[in-house]
Amino acid sequence: MSTATATIYDDLALVKEELSRCMKCGNCQAVCPVFITEKTEGGVARGKIALAQAIIDGTIDLDDPDMYEHIFNCLVCKSCMQNCPTKVNFDKIIFALRAAIAKKKGLHPVKKNIFKLLHNYKPLFDLGMRAGGAFQGLFMKQIPSRQGRQLRFPIGILDRKRILPSLSATPFRSQVPEKVTVKNPQATVAFFTGCSINYIYPQFGQDIVTVLKKNNVNVIIPQDQHCCGVAVFAHGDVQTAREMAKANLDALEKTNADYVVFGCGSCASTLSHEYKEMLKGDADYAEKVEKWSKKSIEISTFLMKKIDFRKPEGVVNATVTYHDSCHLKKTMKVFNEPREIIKSIPGVTFKEMSKPDACCGSGGTYNLTHYETSTGILKRKIDDINKTKADVAVTACPGCLIQIIDGIEQFGEGQKGTHYISLLAESYRNEKKNGKK
Amino acid sequence: MLDKAVIEKLEKIVGAENVLTKKADLVAYSYDATADVQKALPDVVVLPSSTAEIQQIMKLANETDTPVYTRGSGTNLSGGCIPLKQGIVLCTQKMNKILEIDPDNLTATVQAGVIVADLNSAVAAHGLIYPPDPGTVATATMGGTVAECAGGLRGLKYGVTKHYVMGMEVVLPTGDVVRFGGKTVKNVTAYDFASLFVGSEGTLGIVTEITAKLIPAPKYKKSMLALYKNLADAGKSVSGIIKAHVIPATLEIMDAMTMETVENYAKVGLPSGYAALLLIEVDGMAKDAVEAEAEAVVKVIKENNGELRVAENDAEREKLWAARRAALPALAQLGNTVVIEDATVPRSRIADMLVELDGIRTKYNVTLGTFGHAGDGNLHPTIMYNCDNKEEAERVHKAVDEIFAAALKFGGTLSGEHGIGIAKMPYLKDELGESGLEMMRTIQKSFDPKNLLNPGKLVPAKEV
Structure with missing residues (x-):
């Protein structure tokens, strides 16, 4: 140190x-x-x-x-x-x-075990999540027509009513090659997946790769990237967070990419803002942290501001509302670009909800430790979503999405919850159906 | 420490989840928004949901001689919420229901914990407003603003809280409940109880419900900014505008020190090299009338050597107001402690008061900026200092003494809108005299003989 x-x-x-x-x-x-x-x-x-x-x-x-x-x-x-x-x-x-x-x-008693797995024991964490993927059926039942699983019985801190997402049997980074290249690339980006996309929502990872390919961008998915570290930092384990930050900066340094793109507002704000804070005064990393903080942008900023965005032409018939991830809006000040992307999709009707940037109550692990308050916050969010009469609620952060899907199941009106980038990928995919490209 | 049995009874009344006794919770109720006053931990915080619960709490407190401090959002600036003698903090924030909006009678009836801005959002649908707008409208409760008789930027034309309270429900120190006033415009039945309870700072009873007067929202507005090289010219413009029979909705002033600090902090484009600025907004129901008032204001500004900037659109208007809103936070950057006074003078003496404040700044070498509601004579001389520096703190306290003396000298008052609380109690005798204090004690004792409600505030104990 x-x-x-x-x-x-x-x-x-x-x-x-x-x-x-x-x-x-x-x-x-x-x-x-x-x-x-x-x-x-x-x-x-x-x-x-x-x-x-x-x-x-x-x-x-x-x-x-x-x-x-x-x-x-x-x-x-x-x-x-x-x-x-x-x-x-x-x-x-x-x-x-x-x-x-x-x-x-010491760490919050509930979280000690989770972070022990994360702390530089990437293979173990990986194994734990994979095992969860294989065995989740034992303690969670898939609910027909629902978007997740419900606990069969209450386990410790998890409330039985909760709808939790399924864990992926094969993490995203094991599904894709480290490099995806296109002819005549506009740019080369490193894709920082974060834990949620890697283990819970690999489809979003696939969708991001699809979108980048359609925009003629080379994608590097560094296999030695780590959890971004925001969870451990937010829980006071600054030492582990610093180690994670350094490991990720080293991994990115090897890519020599033009930008690092994210499909998660929290990971994005961690690399673009918090790493500078975590590694303040660390002379060995001063240069790297400066360089990669600047290059770290959420995918919508990359698409709308850094390259020529290819307008999607496939029709997606949906009424869509967008929830602002706190870290994306309040730390990174990104709120316009995801909306522009959504509105660019043929067939989409965009409906703004009241207070779109009000927190959804996820807060990483807050919804595990403070489920009652978290649910109260979530209920207001779902009420606002219901009022829009949208049939799809999208956001830019898988953490928010886990929460919002849980909320839709409890208080919603059957809306689909997804990542906005998946709507864009769907539009690109539908171009073939519509006989274009 | 309160007896365990009392806590258990409180838990029975409001439910255990609405009774806070953990030290970490109590720390959060040991202060309000006032700087430079002592902090104190209560024994317990209760969060009732109904008048009936408050009655039971008050009965229990009365039986056990336990002090009760009613608190809304804790945004007051005179130390009014601090539980000086331990006991029960009774927080009304869970009593936040708007009970009725009556557009036919232009009234709204609300529970004490309703946030002022929430009431305004709710009545906006009917084209109405509740005008009192202290700087904390987004957080302050109706009960708190009634207890403090909060003012705000629109006081000059639209008055302050006391002009908008038509009726109340109050729980007395015995636990009995009284209702008085209501939706009638006229009411001379019995004493004017509303006037007694507005501004009583939680010392006479617990306000649980308020029937408030609403007015139609003005349809047209025009904002102007006037810059002055000379402080006296700004002061003369204020009295000139009033003399021209224009009553602007807002007529705000900022001195050079505040202007410079705001510009450094918020970069809103305020020019340097001026002694003061006035921010003026006229409003009304008819466009022609508003235009005519604006013209009259412009004439007065020019006659008094002011340089004029008029907001031509909403964006420009918003920029002017952003400058005003930044005044306090900008000044607050200049020290770790910020004392905001609200000494108020008759409008005709604004210029004298500004010159006096300039003198006080120099005399005590303090960081003092003045802004405020010039149109109603309510200035906010604000002093920033480092509370860890004893010598500086002493100079600040002397300067504050002199600010109050100056306000009284010009026929003004100690407090225009923040209340007396703890912060201004030592000066009360200077304004009211011993007979005035004795009258206050008599009133207080007749309601609360055991001195259980917000003890140590507003009413100075008799010196022995």
């Missing part, structure tokens, strides 16, 4: 300056999904800032038995940061709090 100076993730006291920027105005209450659902001040950013200050002042101890619950009752959706008049970087504060508690008391 070559970090020369201590960061807020190594020493909580250093976050004091960030805390002092909070005027305690309470504007965060208006947009915090946790607060809107629970209506308690401890849930909102202002309450957690007060908690951080109390820890630094010694009014309350990190060992306090309720500390995990409070520090982890946040989706890190960053909605508060969009509404903060003094621009408090609340993400830094919450991550610093989590790093401090992880350092002192």
Whole structure:
């Protein structure tokens, strides 16, 4: 570890300056999904800032038995940061709090096991997910006409009502060659799949490759890419997150690609924004992190802004509404391009939902640890989707999608949930049917 | 510490999930939006859902002599929510139902925890507005704004909270409930209870329901910006506009210090080298009338050496308002503690007050920026400092003392819209005299003889 100076993730006291920027105005209450659902001040950013200050002042101890619950009752959706008049970087504060508690008391008990698998034991993690793919039928039943599986019996933290996606028997990266080349490429991109596309939604991976091929782009799918690390970082295991970041940067460095593209808002924002934060002060990686952060863009930005986008001509008859992934909209400020792509598809009627950028309640593992609040947040999202009368709800983040599909099954009106890129791929595929190209 | 039996009874009343006793939860109710006042942890926080539950909580508190602090969203700026003497924080945020919108009578009846902006969104469908608009409309509750008599940017033309409360339901310290007022425009039955409870800062009873007056939304608006090289000219323009019989919906001022800070922070295109700016918006139901008012304003600005910028479209209007909204957050960047005062003077003395504030800034060498509602005389002299620097803090406190003295000297008042709470209680005698304080104590004691409701706020204890 070559970090020369201590960061807020190594020493909580250093976050004091960030805390002092909070005027305690309470504007965060208006947009915090946790607060809107629970209506308690401890849930909102202002309450957690007060908690951080109390820890630094010694009014309350990190060992306090309720500390995990409070520090982890946040989706890190960053909605508060969009509404903060003094621009408090609340993400830094919450991550610093989590790093401090992880350092002192260890990881959140529920998550310890999950991250043990992730931590540099890629083959093990892979095996675990694959085994899950093969054996999921034992404890989850496929529901006819539904988009996922329901638990046969409650297992620990998982609520029985939950509809969970099926695990893929063959991960995406095992389904594709490392390089997919086209004649006369416009560009060469590295495709960072992320865990969700690799293990849960390999079809989206295939669709992204299809879309890139149709746009004359060479695709490299580095086989030695890792989990992006946002989950471990968000849970305070900064050391593991740093190692993952470095491993991914090394993998990307070998590709020499023009851009890195993503089909997941969270992975994209992690590589484009959080890696700089995680590796701050690490001289060995300063250059690499600068270079690859800049090159990391979500697929819609790549299609609409970096190349000549080939307009799709195949008809997809659907009324579509789009949910903004928090990390894509609020961190990366990407919201227009996915809509442009959806609207470019012949046959699609686009209907904007009310508050499309309100969090869906997924928050990575938040929906495992805080299922009740998460479901309250989700219900508002599904109500907004229902009001559009759309028959397809799309998003740019597989994490949101798992959540939204669960919500549609519980509160929806039979809408299909999918990735917007799959609609585009379908349109390209339908061109043959329509007798074009 | 509260007796365990009391907590258990509270859990029976509102359900265990609505009773918070964990320390990490209590920390989040130890403050409000006020800087530079003490913090205190309550023993327990309860989140009731009905008037009946509040009655039972109040009865229990009365039986056990437990203080009760009613709290909405905790956005007030005078320390009004802080549980100084421990006890129960009673948070109304779960009582957030709009009970009725009555477009025939132009009223809305709401529970105390309804957010002001939510009421406005709901009545917008009927072409109506609820005008009081403190800076925190998106978060503040109706109950909280009633308890503080919140004002806002439109006070000059549309008045403040007290002008829009027609009736209430209140739980008294005994646990009894009273309803008074209602949908009638006229009502002189008994004392004017609404006037007594508006601005009572949670000391007399717990407001549980409010019947509010609504008005038709103005159809036309025109926004203008005037820049001045000389502070006195800006002040003269304010009184000139009023003298010309134009009552703008908003008439806001920013001094040079605020302008410069806003520009550095928000980059909204404010020019430098000016002593002050005025932001003026006229509105109304008829286009011609609005245009005529705008013309009259322009004339006054020119007569007083102001340079004029008029918003030609919504985007330009939005830019002007963005500058105003950025005033407080921009200033807040200049120190780790921000004291926002709301000393208010008669409109004719605005220029005098601005000059006085300039003097105070120099005298105590403090970082002081002034902005605010010039049209109604309600300025926000705002001081930024580092609370860890004792010497600086002392200078700030002296400057604050002098700001209040100045406001009173010009025939003004300590607080235009933020309330007295803890922050301004020491100055109350300067404005009301001992007989005024005694009257307050008499009123408070007649409602709350045990001093259970929000103790330590608004009403100064008798010196012995």
